[in-house]
Amino acid sequence: MKWRGRRESDNVEDIRDGGGGFAGRGGGLPFGGRGAAVGGGLGTIVIVIIVMLMGGDPTQFLQGGGGMPQQVQQQQQPRQRNAGEDELASFVKVVLADNEDVWQQLMQDYGHAYRFPRLVLFSRSVHSGCGTAGSETGPFYCPADEKVYIDLTFYDEMRTKFKASGDFAMAYVVAHEVGHHIQHVLGISDQVHRAQQRLSKAEANRLSVKLELQADFLAGVWAHHAQKMKDVVEQGDIEEALTTAAAIGDDRLQMMGQGYVQPESFTHGSSKERMYWFKRGYESGNIRDGDTFGNGSL
Numbered sequence: 127m128k129w130r131g132r133r134e135s136d137n138v139e140d141i142r143d144g145g146g147g148f149a150g151r152g153g154g155l156p157f158g159g160r161g162a163a164v165g166g167g168l169g170t171i172v173i174v175i176i177v178m179l180m181g182g183d184p185t186q187f188l189q190g191g192g193g194m195p196q197q198v199q200q201q202q203q204p205r206q207r208n209a210g211e212d213e214l215a216s217f218v219k220v221v222l223a224d225n226e227d228v229w230q231q232l233m234q235d236y237g238h239a240y241r242f243p244r245l246v247l248f249s250r251s252v253h254s255g256c257g258t259a260g261s262e263t264g265p266f267y268c269p270a271d272e273k274v275y276i277d278l279t280f281y282d283e284m285r286t287k288f289k290a291s292g293d294f295a296m297a298y299v300v301a302h303e304v305g306h307h308i309q310h311v312l313g314i315s316d317q318v319h320r321a322q323q324r325l326s327k328a329e330a331n332r333l334s335v336k337l338e339l340q341a342d343f344l345a346g347v348w349a350h351h352a353q354k355m356k357d358v359v360e361q362g363d364i365e366e367a368l369t370t371a372a373a374i375g376d377d378r379l380q381m382m383g384q385g386y387v388q389p390e391s392f393t394h395g396s397s398k399e400r401m402y403w404f405k406r407g408y409e410s411g412n413i414r415d416g417d418t419f420g421n422g423s424l
Contacts, residue, residue, distance in 0.1 A: 127293045128358050134219035135226055137242050142215075142249045142278075214278050214296070215247055221297045222274075224358065225304045228351045233311070236413060243267070243307040245274045245300075252277075265299055267306035269315060274303040288373040292366035294359075298345055298404070299370070305344030309337065328390045335376075336418045338394040339403045342371060343416035346407020354411070364408060371400035 222245050233240035246252060251260045255271025265276045280299075284290045309315040318337050322330040349367065353359040372378065375397025377387045394400070407416060 127297055127360060127363055128356075129217055129220045129293070132220050132356075133223045134216060135222040135245070137226070137244045138219050138222065138247065139244060139273075140215065140247045141252070142211075142247050211278050214281060217293060217296065218245070218247070218276065218278070218300055221300045222304070224352045224356065225301060225348055227355065228348050229304070229308060231355075232347070232351065232413065233308075238312065241272060241311060243272050243274055243304060245276065248275060248277055249279070250277070265303050267303045267310075269306075269310040272307060272310065274300070274307070276300070276303075284370065284373075288370075290366075290370040290373040292362070294363035294366040295370040297349075297363075298367040301345035301348045302341050304348070305341035306337075308344050309340065314340070331391060331393050333419075334393040335395045335399075339399055340416050340418040342395070342400050343403040343407035343418065344413070346404040346409075347411055347413060347416070349404075349408045350411035364405075367404055367408075368401045371404050372397040375400050 226242055230240050230242075246254070249261065251258065252275055254268045254273065254275055256266075256268040259266065259275065261277035261279060264280055265274065267274050276299075281296055284295060284299075306315065315337060318333050322333055325333070345367075349359065349364070374394070376392040376394050377389075377396045380387045380391075389396075395403075403416070403418065410416075
């Protein structure tokens with residue numbers, strides 16, 4: 127991806143030096159309900175797989191005791207940054223700036239006001255408007271404070287555990303989380319969460335899948351317009367994004383974690399579905415082509 131020498135977003139809070147800090151409103155909502163961080167858990171999948179899932183649900187770690195695991199609760203010492211991580215931070219800021227430019231224009235074209243989300247770079251643990259989360263949660267979006275949270279070490283896990291490497295793979299992750307912000311601004315995620323409260327777990331999971339696939343679609347829409355506006359896509363970039371989408375499909379994660387697939391427990395979609403919706407968004411560029419719910423209703 128062509129990114130060097132371009133604008134970095136100012137809507138970034140970098141609290142990595144603290145080894146865990148406060149971002150957003152103090153005493154924020156617990157995970158769950160209207161202020162829930164976006165992204166569903168994987169039910170019976172072992173926790174090591176849950177925590178690697180992009181946009182995973184922090185409630186998986188807060189159920190029962192209502193707090194973080196012991197190792198996260200402990201006081202952490204500041205850690206040393208390295209040059210590679212600082213370069214990655216600059217890259218993420220450029221990707222966020224590109225998302226700002228694309229979505230500000232698109233939302234204006236569709237007659238909607240757009241509020242810029244903020245992005246929080248943290249290490250180890252963070253207090254968000256949705257509650258407390260550790261880096262094990264993976265990147266997530268919190269609608270309560272309209273912020274995206276990322277521990278940059280997640281990208282090491284992408285490369286080593288999921289074999290999803292390349293800068294555009296990283297860009298896809300950021301764009302997916304911003305896609306959840308778009309859903310929040312448009313009121314889609316609130317509709318889904320209200321509907322889930324009156325459904326069975328299996329039916330609620332199906333709505334989670336549709337919400338996540340739409341965020342994949344919106345990431346593709348961003349890539350389409352970023353290319354038109356700024357010529358950012360290089361050869362192999364889209365393949366990197368598709369590889370990442372396949373790597374974090376529920377079916378692949380379940381096979382890795384438990385050796386078999388349970389479609390009724392999917393919360394993000396299969397590898398094939400995630401690839402399909404990102405590619406559809408990239409090829410179309412039209413928000414109206416992203417009705418993953420069917421018939422335009424919940």
